[in-house]
Amino acid sequence: MTGTEGGRAERAAQSCRELARGVLAGHAAEVDADARFPKEALRALRGHGLLAAAAPERSGGLGADVPALAAMAAELARGCGATAMVWAMHQVQLACLLGCEAGPELGAAVSRIVGDQLLVASATSEAGVGGSLRTSVCAVERDALPGGADAAEGRLARIDKSATTVSYGLEADALLVSARREPGSPPGDQVAVLLDAPRTRLEALGGWNPLGMRGTCSPALRIRAEFEDWRILPLPFGDLVDRVMTPLSHVLWSAVWYGLAAEAADRAVRYARTRTGGQAGQAGQRPPSGNLAEMRWRLAAMEAQLAEAARETQAVLGGAARPTVGFALRINSLKLAVSEVAVDVSLAAMRVCGMAGYAEQGPFSVARLVRDLLSAPLMIGNERLVAIGSQLALMARDR
Incomplete structure (x- = not known):
């Protein structure tokens, strides 16, 4: 890491430190008591450009490497663990999107996520797979074309997934969802799909009243969407x-x-x-x-x-x-x-x-x-x- 990069990372960590002591800590008890999304904290993180921390500077992000991201996550956790976990999960999804050689449409969608600091959630859990990340029941589906023709350019695909936990899924601007490549694919032949939340039907399948990390707002969700093929990430899941x-x-x-x-x-x-x-160690004082x-x-x-x-x-x-x-x-x-x-x-x-x-x-x-x-x-x-x-x-x- 160069001196300039090191200075940027330290400034980002300092911003996290200040926000943790201020807005995050100021709302943490209420977020926890009400099991509600930490909207004030996320607004502040967005205002400091911290939702795009993992994105390179040329894309409008902070260009933070993994050690810098870890330092930022630790600082945020001191103010509010739920906010820090939401931020950390978002950075993982952002890194997944940035790590793919995307085509023009997907590249434009990722650029918008970085530029507008949109919040991305992960939907990789699923009912019926026993907690296995590398197995899916749901599949990307397409209507059969007459005569067995190949998929038509621009034809919409569909997904219907019952996810057991989707952290901040109802608050996200986009979701990265895992599924089998097609209905005939084996459970481990998976792809990741970037869904636009406003075009996705999300149905909560239960409440959210856990012991801790209450502000992550992670109920089970049924996720239904129609989407373009370019939203399927090119890298196998x-x-x-x-x-x-x-x-x-x-x-x-x-x-x-x-x-x-x-x-x-x-x-x-x-x-x-x-x-x-x-004054430890004084005479007569309990150690x-x-x-x-x-x-x-x-x-x-x-x-x-x-x-x-x-x-x-x-x-x-x-x-x-x-x-x-x-x-x-x-x-x-x-x-x-x-x-x-x-x-x-x-x-x-x-x-x-x-x-x-x-x-x-x-x-x-x-x-x-x-x-x-x-x-x-x-x-x-x-x-x-x-x-x-x-x-x-x-x-x-x-x-």
Whole structure:
């Protein structure tokens, strides 16, 4: 990264830091209590050009690389975990769109998303596939033409998908939806389709009242749309998952969880200081909780693993490295480790703060942070990743 690029990244991180302390933190409790979309925060992010962070400068974005995006996600999480997760998921979808060699129509649609900072949601989950990202039931459908003729130029295709969770899907301007290539395709022969939300029929299949990450607004949705063929991304969905979607998701999600855990640890330290008057080690004074030291070394371990994964993911996204089996194993290991350790840190912070941390309000409350972090092991369930990791460990050859 050049000095100019490094300066840009630091300015973007500083903007995230200021917004986290201001508008994000100012509305976080209300967003959580009402399980509503953080519209004020998204408006502020858009106003600072942060929704286009992953896009190159020549396209109107900030040109942030993966380490910079991770730093931004962690800063945003300190103000509102749900907002940070929405932002992180959007950046993943944007990177998927930017990583394809699009034709003129799709290229124009992606340029509009970047230029207007439109919000893109992901609809890759589906009822009936057991949580498998790489399997679809629904398919891209087209009406049969007389005489068995090939698809006509400009003829509309259709999709009808029941997705089990679609984060901020009802608030998005566009959706990236996975499906089988055609009705006769096997479950793993998938494509990704960019749908324009105003032309898509979205039906909520249930409510949204979870324990944490309430502002992500992620109910099950039935998605029905007609669309032009050019909206099908040219890169097979499996390649997109291996090269962009999975590694970047795991890095940015982990950054959000790290930021939440770091915020919880900082609140615990501030609470401990109030109990000692900031003067630890005085005669007759009870020593500070050992949880403080435990939180710090756990945070340091997460930070180191996250930094290495971000650098390696940048190399893959930039084309300097291939998405090998070993890379997939390390990326999955990042998600497993951070999603578990961040929860441990937040609970240690609650032990330090006691009832002040357990309370929903107050300067030392970590209740929302704990609840948000409890979603981490469930996002692409850790049990599934452990099973996959065991298979990958036998196959890996690089380092």
